Amino acid sequence: MxxxxxxxxxxxxxxxxxxxxxxxxxxxxxxxxxxxxxxxxxxxxxxxxxxxxxxxxxxxxxxxxxxxxxxxxxxxxxxxxxxxxxxxxxxxxxxxxxxxxxxxxxxxxxxxxxxxxxxxxxxxxxxxxxxxxxxxxxxxxxxxxxxxxxxxxxxxxxxxxxxxxxxxxxxxxxxxxxxxxxxxxxxxxxxxxxxxxxxxxxxxxxMDKRLSPEDEAKVIALAYDNPQVLGVHDLRTRQSGSTKFIQLHLELEDHLSLYDAHEVADKLEAQLDKAFIQADIIIHLDPVSVVKPGNRLARA
Missing domain, CATH: 1.20.1510.10 (Cation efflux protein transmembrane domain)
Structure with a gap:
């Protein structure tokens, strides 16, 4: 809309x-x-x-x-x-x-x-x-x-x-x-x-309560839709009026070029824009080797 x-x-x-x-x-x-x-x-x-x-x-x-x-x-x-x-x-x-x-x-x-x-x-x-x-x-x-x-x-x-x-x-x-x-x-x-x-x-x-579990599960599922995404962590969400704020970290291959990593983030941002009304999205990219596996969010 x-x-x-x-x-x-x-x-x-x-x-x-x-x-x-x-x-x-x-x-x-x-x-x-x-x-x-x-x-x-x-x-x-x-x-x-x-x-x-x-x-x-x-x-x-x-x-x-x-x-x-x-x-x-x-x-x-x-x-x-x-x-x-x-x-x-x-x-x-x-x-x-x-x-x-x-x-x-x-x-x-x-x-x-x-x-x-x-x-x-x-x-x-x-x-x-x-x-x-x-x-x-x-x-x-x-x-x-x-x-x-x-x-x-x-x-x-x-x-x-x-x-x-x-x-x-x-x-x-x-x-x-x-x-x-x-x-x-x-x-x-x-x-x-x-x-x-x-x-x-x-x-x-x-008080910036998080989005519903269903909305957060949708975000995680969309992130994992791309086979280049090896993990997702530090998902933060809230809503202000009609705008849903979504922040997350994507785990990618260590040696992926900056250009290719940026393309992965852009694709996910476009998917989230379609899935949510008035979404404000921030995506941080991390080499998979620097992330502790315990912080990773499970696939939906």
Whole structure:
């Protein structure tokens, strides 16, 4: 995928999330006005957090797509992870407020007005969110964007949350008013768990966590595809935004010419460029006789 296509997809996904959240805020605000439901208020609060998180995402994506400059020679990709961390903080705050609100409604036995109207609004919310998540999933599959992945996880949790609110309203419609508060607390707990997952992934990226074992195995396998490569060691990987950083040492015959050794490295670099989106690759060449066999990575 070209950088321009990556930029276009993640930007569209960011705007789609912001637009969807705004639409849901309007519909849930109307529903809360007519129903006075605590669980709908919980869902409305979450949608307000969605808009704030999506705006942060849009800003982060714009920064992350900025090319490397004199002060940031490795690019600005970590802006996406910072956005994910900010989202986790927003989501955690809203979740705690929802849990407190649900507990208060449960204690006071707050009745729900016109639950059937609220039910239709929540069905609409679920359908719209499903469409957004399907689009985000496609974008993440093509780009691997951390920011869009975090946003998608957030909206996936919204589907379950909206379904829970739907059940609460259905129970309230047949006289079980306690369900409104209980489900609001349950939604808050689920959102808090989602915030933990987003925060953990963002911290992993900021702390330069290695790529997945599958990605590293792919790198090793591609290196050994060339029969002139006698060994691979000191593989280091990490990801910053859309860019995957890959560093490794190749072990070659002692008497291979510098030109031929360079050709081996160039071929591997071309293979890795095809295998990974936005790869930044550094390959060091070592004579096989100076490398300790114990350091060599096994063939995949």
């Amino acid at each position: 070209q950088h321009s296509e990556y930029s276009k997809l993640v930007t569209i996904a960011g705007w789609a999330a912001a637009g969807t959240a705004t639409l849901l805020i309007i519909t849930k605000l109307v529903a809360w006005f007519f129903t006075d439901s605590t669980s709908i208020l919980a869902s409305l609060t979450d949608s307000l957090m969605d808009v704030a998180a999506s705006i942060i995402n849009l800003i982060a994506i714009k920064v992350a797509l900025t090319p490397a400059d004199e002060d940031h020679k490795f690019g600005h990709g970590k802006a996406e992870s910072l956005a994910g961390l900010a989202q986790a903080a927003f989501i955690s705050g809203s979740a705690c407020l929802l849990i407190l609100g649900g507990f208060n409604a449960l204690i006071k036995g707050h009745p729900v007005q016109d639950p059937r109207f609220g039910i239709w609004v929540m069905v609409f919310s679920i359908v719209v969110t499903l469409l957004l998540v399907a689009f985000q999933t496609m974008v993440v599959r093509k780009t691997g964007s951390v920011a869009i992945k975090a946003d998608s996880l957030h909206y996936k949790s919204d589907i379950f949350m909206n379904a829970a609110v739907l059940i609460a309203l259905a129970l309230a419609a047949i006289g079980f008013n306690w369900a409104d508060g209980v489900f609001a607390m349950g939604v808050g707990g689920y959102i808090l768990y989602g915030a933990w997952q987003i925060g953990k992934e963002s911290v992993d990226a900021l």
